[in-house]
Amino acid sequence: MNISATYTASSHWDLEELGIDPATVVDYYVKWDTLYVTFLDADGNQYEEEFEPTWSASDNFDWKRPDDIDADFEVADEPKVKEAAE
Numbered sequence: 001m002n003i004s005a006t007y008t009a010s011s012h013w014d015l016e017e018l019g020i021d022p023a024t025v026v027d028y029y030v031k032w033d034t035l036y037v038t039f040l041d042a043d044g045n046q047y048e049e050e051f052e053p054t055w056s057a058s059d060n061f062d063w064k065r066p067d068d069i070d071a072d073f074e075v076a077d078e079p080k081v082k083e084a085a086e
Contacts, residue, residue, distance in 0.1 A: 001073045005066035009057035018051050033058055 013035045015022060020037060026046055027038040035051040 001071075003069065003071045006068040006070070007061075007063065008067050009061045011053040011057045012055040013051055014054040017054050020051070 011030075011033050013020075024039055025037055026040055029036050033053060033056055035053070036048055037051065038046050038048050041047055
């Protein structure tokens, strides 16, 4: 039996603040809270740059209140007495 807490966190990259023109982006992905963007150079070769988030979930995340809590059991109407650990 389990109890699960679900949290949602978001990181954001402000492209204008980072100096990224979306028209120049060939591809992108995010790994470990870092944005990797592929661009073309003047010779037509692809190259990749890394960008830290302008607002990071890891810096500002609040673990206090989950978005959802789920249990795969029902709380008993008349719970048993929990015996003390020895």
